[in-house]
Amino acid sequence: MTPLSDNMRGAVLMMISMAAFTFNDACMKAASDSVPFFQAVFLRGLGTSILLIAFGLATRSLRLRLPRRDQGRIALRTLAEIGAAYFYITALFHAPLANVTAIIQAIPLAVTLAGAVFLGAPVGWRRWSAILVGFAGVLLIVRPGTEGFTLYSVYALISVACVTLRDLVTRGLSGAVPSTAVATSAALGVMLFAATGLAVSDERWLPIAPLAWAQLTGATLFLIFGYVTSVAAMRVGDVAVVSPFRYTALVWALLLGAVVFGEWPAGLTILGASIVVATGVYTFHRERRLAIRPGPVPLRMR
Known part of the structure; x- marks a missing residue:
């Protein structure tokens, strides 16, 4: 049997990670039938924090x-994580799983856009076009001014903005910050926010x-497993090859929404989600091509 390449292993790990995150969402949505919002978020945050701290202590990665x-960047990232958790889980509690997941698929496009606007990252006309088409797909999912448009569609969009801020701040962290410390800070922040909400x-x-x-x-176990496998995926494979497999979350959301909750999105929602996924994959493809394009050969002094 031929062993899998690093990129193939990374792709498999990313697909497993997206399945775990989506099952976490489904568990939280199912729990919303009998558990109030802040109580559910607090208990999941408590379990996640305990497991992450235990893992950090065992691996000596919790500095x-x-x-x-x-420190300031981690504080800002934690605030963004709290905002993302609040708006995303609120939307998840009140809107169809597939619809919320479809909107979240715009995050890679939003990160590329924000990187160009706020960090000066070079973005050519092809990727600008992909971003515009992708956000047109988001409008098909949200459909403002129609019956399907609700406050929770806006909440899902706000969570995209919060995650975009979180990811941009994460890019600025130095190599001296272990991933476990960042994740634990986020989990503790969300847990304390939920505790405050309860009070x-x-x-x-x-x-x-x-x-x-x-x-x-x-939900707690799936969240931890999703985090671990997503980190492993990015470390094993090439980012530009592995990242597009994030979109497999939408397949799981459609399946779980239909089987568990009896939800099936409208045709325009599926069309919009397909457009967002296609433009996101194209953006990753362009970034990969630009990353491997050979630059000018530097002159050497003899």
């Missing part, structure tokens, strides 16, 4: 002393049935 410059809102802490406990436990 508290970090460069001062990185100041009218939401009451409710007893949890065994099924809801199983759903929240599943």
